[in-house]
Amino acid sequence: MTVPRKDAGYRPVKERVYDYGEVEQTLDEKDRRLQASRCMDCGIPFCHWGCPVGSKIPEWQDALYRGKKDEAYYILHSTNSFPEITGRICPAPCEKSCVLAIHEESVTIRENECATVEQAFEAGIIKANPPKIRTGKKIAVIGSGPAGLSAADLLNRAGHLVTVFEKNDAIGGLLRYGIPDFKLNKGIIDRRLALFVDEGIIFKTNITVGVDIQKEELLKKYDAVILAVGAEQPRDLPVEGRELDGVYFAMDFLTQQNKLNAGQMIPEENRISAKNKNVLVIGGGDTGSDCVGTSIRQKAKSVTQIEILPKPPEKRIDHNPWPYWPNTLRTSSSHQEGCERRWNLSTKRFIGENGKLKQAEIVQVEWTQGEGGRWNMSEVPGTTEVVDVELALLSMGFTNPVQKGLLDSLGVEYDPRGNVKVNDKKQTSVTKIFAAGDAEKGASLVVHAIEAGKVAAKNVDDFLKGL
Numbered sequence: 001m002t003v004p005r006k007d008a009g010y011r012p013v014k015e016r017v018y019d020y021g022e023v024e025q026t027l028d029e030k031d032r033r034l035q036a037s038r039c040m041d042c043g044i045p046f047c048h049w050g051c052p053v054g055s056k057i058p059e060w061q062d063a064l065y066r067g068k069k070d071e072a073y074y075i076l077h078s079t080n081s082f083p084e085i086t087g088r089i090c091p092a093p094c095e096k097s098c099v100l101a102i103h104e105e106s107v108t109i110r111e112n113e114c115a116t117v118e119q120a121f122e123a124g125i126i127k128a129n130p131p132k133i134r135t136g137k138k139i140a141v142i143g144s145g146p147a148g149l150s151a152a153d154l155l156n157r158a159g160h161l162v163t164v165f166e167k168n169d170a171i172g173g174l175l176r177y178g179i180p181d182f183k184l185n186k187g188i189i190d191r192r193l194a195l196f197v198d199e200g201i202i203f204k205t206n207i208t209v210g211v212d213i214q215k216e217e218l219l220k221k222y223d224a225v226i227l228a229v230g231a232e233q234p235r236d237l238p239v240e241g242r243e244l245d246g247v248y249f250a251m252d253f254l255t256q257q258n259k260l261n262a263g264q265m266i267p268e269e270n271r272i273s274a275k276n277k278n279v280l281v282i283g284g285g286d287t288g289s290d291c292v293g294t295s296i297r298q299k300a301k302s303v304t305q306i307e308i309l310p311k312p313p314e315k316r317i318d319h320n321p322w323p324y325w326p327n328t329l330r331t332s333s334s335h336q337e338g339c340e341r342r343w344n345l346s347t348k349r350f351i352g353e354n355g356k357l358k359q360a361e362i363v364q365v366e367w368t369q370g371e372g373g374r375w376n377m378s379e380v381p382g383t384t385e386v387v388d389v390e391l392a393l394l395s396m397g398f399t400n401p402v403q404k405g406l407l408d409s410l411g412v413e414y415d416p417r418g419n420v421k422v423n424d425k426k427q428t429s430v431t432k433i434f435a436a437g438d439a440e441k442g443a444s445l446v447v448h449a450i451e452a453g454k455v456a457a458k459n460v461d462d463f464l465k466g467l
């Protein structure tokens with residue numbers, strides 16, 4: 001009751017837009033412990049329910065407050081292989097369901113999480129802990145995003161020999177080549193990977209399973225397979241002018257910048273640059289927000305982010321009560337850096353000159369509820385406008401995993417949305433093949449991918465015991 005919520009906040013805009021370093025700051029240890037002390041240890045900890053990995057939040061808040069660094073870390077790590085990552089980039093549904101969120105500001109759970117891991121690393125508490133006994137069973141994990149890594153970690157700890165295959169040149173999935181460095185420094189991934197290597201997980205990069213390794217070899221060599229291939233099929237915008245030079249998928253743009261930050265060379269002719277351009281980010285979600293921050297760092301002339309849906313409310317509305325996730329307006333650090341945000345706008349066509357994007361035609365839309373509660377969209381007459389745009393970034397989400405190639409060749413069934421169909425054990429329609437993360441859930445969050453990896457690992461372990 002006497003300690004107010006204190007966020008560490010972001011580095012000043014005028015400093016951070018000149019680099020790709022993490023934007024979030026940290027509190028000193030005294031303040032951090034005070035923040036942990038704000039947890040009320042509620043009889044029913046809704047935060048625990050709100051967290052997809054079931055983090056035992058009140059327990060590690062108490063240990064953090066009392067300065068028991070090892071205990072805080074062990075409790076935190078017991079439900080999540082990567083608290084240093086969720087502590088940075090999780091949207092923290094736990095905080096939205098914290099009891100303190102009803103009347104005042106919730107406990108700073110996410111920041112406390114990050115601090116707990118960082119101080120444990122600093123104190124030398126986190127060390128490689130290879131399994132004492134090996135079971136002799138071999139598992140192939142395909143895809144090295146948070147789902148694949150979470151499953152790999154737990155199965156390795158259970159003594160199985162795990163090989164993670166990744167088609168990219170580095171491990172991490174979207175953590176590596178998607179999420180910008182200003183949200184997640186890639187050294188954070190490497191630090192955990194070094195522990196995994198010491199613990200015996202085998203990583204193979206630049207291997208596209210389905211091309212470099214065929215189904216027969218995979219199923220012969222491994223006792224179980226986990227498909228953690230993500231949902232890499234981006235939603236396209238098939239309007240006039242889509243083919244123009246200057247219209248790109250967001251991921252092509254974001255991946256390039258992550259690669260450049262990692263010191264890789266991208267030939268000038270292949271570079272997608274926002275420098276001195278009017279940038280139109282199409283899609284109002286997190287990927288779009290990451291395009292905003294990246295465009296600003298590349299010195300765009302202007303950045304506008306448009307969304308086809310209406311502007312969300314600033315505060316919870318009646319049928320969206322606590323402790324559920326609030327469907328309210330979210331403003332990211334990137335938005336604060338200087339972008340115009342607009343809603344209820346649809347893109348009708350791209351206009352070019354000599355094959356290069358010059359303008360986009362957009363129109364206001366309105367949403368009305370029809371029969372059965374279905375929402376219908378219609379254009380508002382007379383609201384068409386043409387805006388100057390030299391770079392358009394399509395950030396309208398992802399439809400499903402890429403089916404052509406590996407998934408089709410394995411013969412796994414799909415659900416009606418085109419994701420890999422799994423049962424509650426994350427088992428696919430093909431014996432000994434499991435799936436986890438965006439591949440079976442559709443594009444989601446890191447914390448959901450980690451949880452899916454956990455469920456798959458538990459059920460693969462049970463499956464192997466039964467062999």
Ligand SMILES: Cc1cc2nc3c(=O)[nH]c(=O)nc-3n(C[C@H](O)[C@H](O)[C@H](O)COP(=O)(O)OP(=O)(O)OC[C@H]3O[C@@H](n4cnc5c(N)ncnc54)[C@H](O)[C@@H]3O)c2cc1C
Binds near residue numbers: 146147208230254287
């Ligand atoms: C730009 C962006 C920003 C995001 N920001 C956040 C955020 O701030 N917070 C948050 O919680 N979530 C965020 N997300 C969502 C989050 O990154 C994903 O939900 C999560 O990474 C999914 O994990 P995954 O392991 O299922 O798949 P992915 O991370 O997509 O990993 C799948 C991996 O499989 C590999 N692969 C695919 N096919 C093959 C094959 N045949 N052989 C070998 N390897 C293969 C891919 O190369 C990839 O590395 C963001 C997503 C994007 C696109």
Ligand code: SF4
Binds near residue numbers: 052054091113
């Ligand atoms: S993983 Fe996300 S939801 Fe769970 S405790 Fe951490 S910040 Fe909260």
